[in-house]
Amino acid sequence: MTKVTSHISISLDGFVAGPEQSPDNPLGIGGERLHEWAIATHEWQRQHGSGTGEASADSDVIAASVRNVGAYVMGRNMFGGGPGGWEESWRGWWGEEPPFHLPVFVLTHHERAPRQMRGDTTFHFVTGGVAEAERRAREAAGDRDVSVIGGATAIQQFLAAGRLDELQLHVVPVLLGAGERLLVNCGEPTLEPTEVVASPRVTHITYRVR
Amino acid sequence: MTKVTSHISISLDGFVAGPEQSPDNPLGIGGERLHEWAIATHEWQRQHGSGTGEASADSDVIAASVRNVGAYVMGRNMFGGGPGGWEESWRGWWGEEPPFHLPVFVLTHHERAPRQMRGDTTFHFVTGGVAEAERRAREAAGDRDVSVIGGATAIQQFLAAGRLDELQLHVVPVLLGAGERLLVNCGEPTLEPTEVVASPRVTHITYRVR
Numbered sequence: 001m002t003k004v005t006s007h008i009s010i011s012l013d014g015f016v017a018g019p020e021q022s023p024d025n026p027l028g029i030g031g032e033r034l035h036e037w038a039i040a041t042h043e044w045q046r047q048h049g050s051g052t053g054e055a056s057a058d059s060d061v062i063a064a065s066v067r068n069v070g071a072y073v074m075g076r077n078m079f080g081g082g083p084g085g086w087e088e089s090w091r092g093w094w095g096e097e098p099p100f101h102l103p104v105f106v107l108t109h110h111e112r113a114p115r116q117m118r119g120d121t122t123f124h125f126v127t128g129g130v131a132e133a134e135r136r137a138r139e140a141a142g143d144r145d146v147s148v149i150g151g152a153t154a155i156q157q158f159l160a161a162g163r164l165d166e167l168q169l170h171v172v173p174v175l176l177g178a179g180e181r182l183l184v185n186c187g188e189p190t191l192e193p194t195e196v197v198a199s200p201r202v203t204h205i206t207y208r209v210r
Numbered sequence: 211m212t213k214v215t216s217h218i219s220i221s222l223d224g225f226v227a228g229p230e231q232s233p234d235n236p237l238g239i240g241g242e243r244l245h246e247w248a249i250a251t252h253e254w255q256r257q258h259g260s261g262t263g264e265a266s267a268d269s270d271v272i273a274a275s276v277r278n279v280g281a282y283v284m285g286r287n288m289f290g291g292g293p294g295g296w297e298e299s300w301r302g303w304w305g306e307e308p309p310f311h312l313p314v315f316v317l318t319h320h321e322r323a324p325r326q327m328r329g330d331t332t333f334h335f336v337t338g339g340v341a342e343a344e345r346r347a348r349e350a351a352g353d354r355d356v357s358v359i360g361g362a363t364a365i366q367q368f369l370a371a372g373r374l375d376e377l378q379l380h381v382v383p384v385l386l387g388a389g390e391r392l393l394v395n396c397g398e399p400t401l402e403p404t405e406v407v408a409s410p411r412v413t414h415i416t417y418r419v420r
Contacts, residue, residue, distance in 0.1 A: 012379075012401065013393040014224045169222075171381075173401035173417060175393055183223040183385055191222065191383035193413055198406035205413050207383060 002138055006148040006155050007065045007168035008182065009034040009202070015179035016152050026077075033174045037201040038062060047099055057199045065168065070144025071137040072104040073130075075154035079106045079123065097121070103140040105133045107154055130157045152182050159186035164209050167191070171203040212348055216358040216365050217275050217378035218392065219244040219412070225389035226362050236287075243384045247411040248272060257309055267409045275378065280354025281347040282314040283340075285364035289316045289333065307331070313350040315343045317364055340367045362392050369396035369419065377401070378416040 010016050011034060018028030027034070038044045043062040045053030053059065080093040097118040098104070105124045112125040126133045137146040148158050158164040169182075190210040197204040220226050221244060228238030237244070248254045253272040255263030263269065290303040307328040308314070315334045322335040334350075336343045347356040358368050368374040379392075400420040407414040 013391075171415070173403055175396070175398065175401075177394075181223075184387075186385070188385065191385075192410060193383055193408060194410075196406055196408035196413055198403060198415075200402060200404075203403055203406055203413070203415050205381070205408075 002070075002141055002143060002145055003165040004134060004138075004146045004148065004158065004163055005065075005069075005166040005168070006150070006158065006164055007170065008150055008152075008155065009038065009170040009172055010182055011172055011174050011176045011179075013175045013177065014181050014183060015176040016150070016182045017180040018176045019178040021180065028176075028179050030174070030176050031179065033176075034172050037170070037172060037199075040201070057197055058201060058204075061168075061170070061197055061204045065147070068145050069102065069147045070141030071102055072100055072147050072149050073133045073137050073154065073158075074104060074106055074149045075151045076106060076108040078149060078151045078154070079104075079108075094121075103137070104149075105137045105140075107133055107157070130154075130161050130163055134158075134163050152180050155182065156184070156186040159189050159209065162187070162189075164189075166194075166206060167209055168204060168206040171205060173202070212280075212351055212353060212355055213375040214344060214348075214356045214358065214368065214373055215275075215279075215376040215378070216360070216368065216374055217380065218360055218362075218365065219248065219380040219382055220392055221382055221384050221386045221389075223385045223387065224391050224393060225386040226360070226392045227390040228386045229388040231390065238386075238389050240384070240386050241389065243386075244382050247380070247382060247409075250411070267407055268411060268414075271378075271380070271407055271414045275357070278355045279312065279357045280351030281312055281356050282310055282359050283343050283347050283356060283364065283368075284314060284316055284359045285361045286316060286318045288359060288361045288364070289314075289318075304331075313347070314359075315347045315350075317343055317367070340364075340371050340373055344368070344373050362390050365392065366394070366396040369399050372397070372399075374399075374419050376404075376416060377419055378414060381413040381415060383412070 008016055018031035021028040037058055041059035041062055042053035042055045043059040098121040100121040101119050103122050105126050108125050111127055115123040191207040193205055194208050195206040218226055228241035231238040247268055251269035251272055252263035252265045253269040308331040310331040311329050313332050315336050318335050321337055325333040401417040403415055404418050405416040
C-alpha cells in the first residue's frame with residue numbers, strides 16, 4: 001500500500017537548519033553538522049555518484065529511505081527559491097541531473113510547465129497545496145510510496161493536514177541553539193515510534209503518524 | 211568509577227514540562243503525558259510501594275537508572291519551592307518517607323540544617339552551587355554514581371559547568387508546543403549516543419557528555 005513518508009535530520013534541540021539561513025547558506029550557521037553523518041555513508045556517496053563512504057547502519061537507513069519511493073514532494077525553497085528563482089529560465093539548484101530519478105512535485109504559488117531533467121527527474125509544479133500534491137504524487141507513485149523531502153514547512157503542512165503516514169527523524173547529537181524548528185505549526189499529530197536504529201553518530205526513530 | 215548522570219523525560223519537541231507551571235501544577239499543562247510511560251511500569255510502581263505495573267523494556271530502564279546511584283542532587287524547586295517553601299518547618303513535598311533512600315543534595319541559596327527523613331533519605335542543603343554539590347555528592351556516593359534528578363535548571367547548570375558525564379533522555383512521542391525546555395542555557399556540550407533502548411511508548415537515548 002502506498003504511504004506518505006518523510007525523513008529529516010534534526011538536532012537534539014529540535015532544529016533542522018541553523019540560524020541565518022540565506023540562498024547562499026540554506027542550511028544556516030552550523031546546519032551542515034546535521035548532515036555529516038549522512039555524507040559519511042556509502043549509500044549517500046553512491047546516490048551522488050561517488051564510490052566512497054562507509055557501509056554502516058546509517059548507510060542502510062539511507063538506502064531503506066529511498067528503496068520504495070515512487071514520487072517525491074518538496075517545498076518551493078528546496079526546489080530553489082531566492083532572487084530570480086522563479087524566472088522561467090531557472091531550473092532549480094539541483095543541476096541538470098538531479099539525484100531523484102523520479103517525478104518530483106513542487107509546492108508553489110506559481111503555475112509553470114513541468115521541467116524534465118536528465119536522469120528521469122521531472123519537476124511538476126503544484127499550486128493546489130498539499131492536498132493536490134499528495135493526490136498527484138500518489139498517482140505518479142502507483143503502488144510505491146510518496147516521500148516528502150522537505151523543507152520543514154512542507155513537512156509541517158503535511159503533518160497539519162493529516163496527510164503524513166510516517167515520519168523518520170535522524171536525531172543528531174548536536175545543539176544548534178537557534179534556527180528553523182521542525183515540530184511547530186504541525187497540528188496535534190499522534191505519533192507512535194515503530195522502529196529505532198542506533199549508531200554512534202545519530203539515532204534514527206521512525207514514527208507512525210495518526 | 212563514580213560518574214555524574216542524569217535522566218529525564220522530554221517531549222519530542224524538547225519540553226520537560228508543559229506551560230503554566232505552578233506550585234499546584236509543577237508539570238505544567240499536559241506535562242503529565244511525559245510520565246505516563248514510567249508510571250505504567252512495574253519498577254516505578256515498586257519504587258512507590260505498589261506491586262502493580264508492567265514488566266517491560268521501559269521498566270528495566272528505570273531499574274537500571276537507580277541501580278548504581280549513591281547520592282542524588284536536585285534543584286530547590288524540585289525539593290519543594292513555592293510560597294512558604296523555605297519555612298524551617300517545611301520538609302519538602304516528598305512526604306515523610308521520600309522515595310530516594312539516599313543522601314540528596316539540594317541546590318539552594320538558603321543555609322539550612324540537614325533534614326533526616328524516614329527510609330534513609332537525608333536532604334542536605336548546598337549553597338555553593340554545582341561545584342560544591344558535585345563534590346559533596348561524590349563524597350557521599352563513594353564508589354557509586356551521583357544522579358542529578360532535576361529540574362531542568364539543575365541539569366542545565368551541570369551541563370554548562372561540564373560536570374555531567376552522562377545524560378539519558380526518555381524521548382516521549384508527544385508534542386507539548388510550549389513549556390520548559392531542557393536543552394537551552396547548557397553551554398556547548400559534546401554529546402555521543404552510547405545506548406538506545408526502544409519501546410512502543412518511548413525512546414531512551416543515553417549520551418556520553420564531554
